Amino acid sequence: MPLVQPRPTRRGALGGAAALALASCGGGDPPPVEGPRAGSGAGLLSSIVALENAAVAAWAAIGEALAGEARRQAGAIRERELIHVERVGELVRRLGGEPPEGRSAEEYARMFPRLSGEETALRFAGDLEEQLVRAYLDALRSLPDEEQRRVAAEIAAEEAEDLAVVHVLAGDQAAPSPFVTGTQ
Amino acid sequence: MTRRDAESPTPPDALRPTRRDAARPTRRDAARPTRRDALRPTRRELVAGTAVVAALALAPAAAAADPADLERLERLLALEQRLEAAYQAALDRDAIDRGLGEMLLAHEREHVRALEQVLAALGRRAPQAGVRAPGIGMALASRGAFARFAHELEREAVAAYTDALATLRRDGLLQPLGSIMAAAAQHQVALRQSVGQALLRGVA
Numbered sequence: 001m002p003l004v005q006p007r008p009t010r011r012g013a014l015g016g017a018a019a020l021a022l023a024s025c026g027g028g029d030p031p032p033v034e035g036p037r038a039g040s041g042a043g044l045l046s047s048i049v050a051l052e053n054a055a056v057a058a059w060a061a062i063g064e065a066l067a068g069e070a071r072r073q074a075g076a077i078r079e080r081e082l083i084h085v086e087r088v089g090e091l092v093r094r095l096g097g098e099p100p101e102g103r104s105a106e107e108y109a110r111m112f113p114r115l116s117g118e119e120t121a122l123r124f125a126g127d128l129e130e131q132l133v134r135a136y137l138d139a140l141r142s143l144p145d146e147e148q149r150r151v152a153a154e155i156a157a158e159e160a161e162d163l164a165v166v167h168v169l170a171g172d173q174a175a176p177s178p179f180v181t182g183t184q
Numbered sequence: 185m186t187r188r189d190a191e192s193p194t195p196p197d198a199l200r201p202t203r204r205d206a207a208r209p210t211r212r213d214a215a216r217p218t219r220r221d222a223l224r225p226t227r228r229e230l231v232a233g234t235a236v237v238a239a240l241a242l243a244p245a246a247a248a249a250d251p252a253d254l255e256r257l258e259r260l261l262a263l264e265q266r267l268e269a270a271y272q273a274a275l276d277r278d279a280i281d282r283g284l285g286e287m288l289l290a291h292e293r294e295h296v297r298a299l300e301q302v303l304a305a306l307g308r309r310a311p312q313a314g315v316r317a318p319g320i321g322m323a324l325a326s327r328g329a330f331a332r333f334a335h336e337l338e339r340e341a342v343a344a345y346t347d348a349l350a351t352l353r354r355d356g357l358l359q360p361l362g363s364i365m366a367a368a369a370q371h372q373v374a375l376r377q378s379v380g381q382a383l384l385r386g387v388a
Contacts, residue, residue, distance in 0.1 A: 076384055133366055140349055140358040150350035153362065157342050160366035164373035165383045174374035174383075178291035179236040180366035181359070 036095035041143045045092045046100055048152075051135055052085045053102035058128050060105065061112055065121035070169045074125070077162045084155050091148055122170045129163035134182025237298045239360045249306040249354075256348045258311060260361070261299040263341045266317045268292040270334055273320060279330040284378055288334075288371055295364050302357070331379040338375065341368045 036042030056078055063074035089099035102108075115121040136156035143149050164174040271289040274280040280288075300310040323333030345365035349358055373383050 073383065080384070137359050137362040137366070140362055141355050146350045149358075150346060153346040153349040153365065156362055157346065157365055157369040160369040161373050161384060164370040167370075168373070168377060168383060173287070174377055175288070175291070175367060175370035177233070178294035178367050179233050179360075179363040180370060181236065181363045182366075 036092075036097040039144060040095045041145060041148050042092055042095040042097040044139055044142055045088055045095075045148065046097060048135055048139060049085060049088050049092060049099040051132065052081055052088060053100065054108060055081045055128060055132060056085060056102065057105055057108035058112060058124070061109060061115060062121045062125045062128075065115040066118055066169075070118065070122075073165055073169060077165065080158060080162065084158070087151055087155065091151060119170075122166060125166045126163065126170065129159055129166055130182045132159040132182070133163060133180060137182055233294060236360045236363050237294075237301060239356065249308070253352055253354055253357075254303070254306060254308055256352060257299060257303055257306075257357075258308070260341075260344055260348060261296065261303065261310060263337070263344055264292055264295040264299060264364075267334070267337050267341065268296055269316055270320055270323075270330075270337060273316070273324060274330045274334070277324045279324045279327055280334075281327070281378060284374060288374070291367060291371070295367070298360070298364070328379050331375045335372055335375045338368045338371045341365075342372070 059074055059078035059081055063071050063078065066074050085099075085102075092099040113120070113124060115124060133156055136152045136159060139152045140149055140156075143152060160180050163180070167176065168174050268289065271280065271285055271292060275282065275285040275289065303310045317333075317337060319333060323330045342365055345361055345368065349362055349365065352358060352361070376383055376385075
């Protein structure tokens with residue numbers, strides 16, 4: 001019986017990204033003696049930085065599976081995710097914390113689904129951007145500071161734009177829904 | 185960050201795997217959708233939309249409305265009414281592709297309805313739509329002009345939602361309003377695409 005490469009599942013993609021993000025959040029190091037106070041939002045923001053680090057790596061992998069204009073758009077979106085890493089990371093630093101660093105490309109690659117071509121790559125990209133939108137919208141309820149919520153809202157809008165681009169690259173409408181919740 | 189945060193941070197809901205395992209087929213290989221297909225919401229979109237509207241309607245019930253929050257909501261409603269009127273005018277004057285215009289108009293009507301329900305639940309009578317957005321007359325002269333005009337209206341809406349989301353005191357409204365804001369951001373991409381502009385701003 002021939003060995004069949006399993007189709008990348010959403011759970012697989014998200015599970016990998018989730019494991020990745022959790023691993024990037026501190027692991028077995030001892031807690032800092034000084035640092036952000038409890039309830040400051042630093043923990044949640046750090047989790048988001050970890051997710052964005054994974055997204056940067058994911059978009060590099062997605063771009064490799066694409067060609068032409070789609071690859072160019074993937075590169076542009078990756079650059080936007082890098083800016084998000086910086087913006088959210090800065091919020092963590094302001095709270096006295098240190099945002100988690102990204103892992104090596106090889107480590108991320110082991111956790112991502114195999115992207116056999118354009119269709120699987122764009123499906124992964126769509127799922128990734130849905131989860132990024134969802135993460136920022138969810139964060140709005142928990143972030144205690146006005147500036148933190150402002151940054152989260154701005155980035156949520158940018159992630160929604162990125163998701164719209166993925167729709168277009170997949171041959172779909174850019175804006176198919178009146179409410180973008182990140183749960184599609 | 186507490187000791188607990190450092191050792192076992194609670195990930196946002198986004199990081200938890202969902203129950204959907206099957207890969208979602210794209211519509212890429214399907215026949216070109218008709219206008220009716222473009223307007224017909226999927227079942228998932230209907231469920232999501234219903235959930236958002238319900239959340240918006242139910243959220244204010246827990247506490248009295250803050251006057252500043254009411255003003256923010258009324259401003260958001262006014263912006264959505266302005267967008268609704270703009271897309272209707274554009275359709276009437278063929279200043280927008282019919283399929284795109286009807287879809288965006290349908291979205292704006294959902295946004296207006298949702299915000300009207302929130303204000304009603306807060307005991308505030310929703311203001312009627314005001315005068316048309318300034319400059320719309322010239323914007324209807326061509327599809328390119330209207331796309332730029334509508335793009336600016338959508339951008340203004342996103343900025344207003346961002347401000348509201350940063351400052352609103354009612355937590356229950358944040359995610360539903362955020363979902364409308366995200367839709368407005370996607371409208372901008374759709375409008376840029378419609379006139380052959382770069383999909384993302386700042387990207388050639």
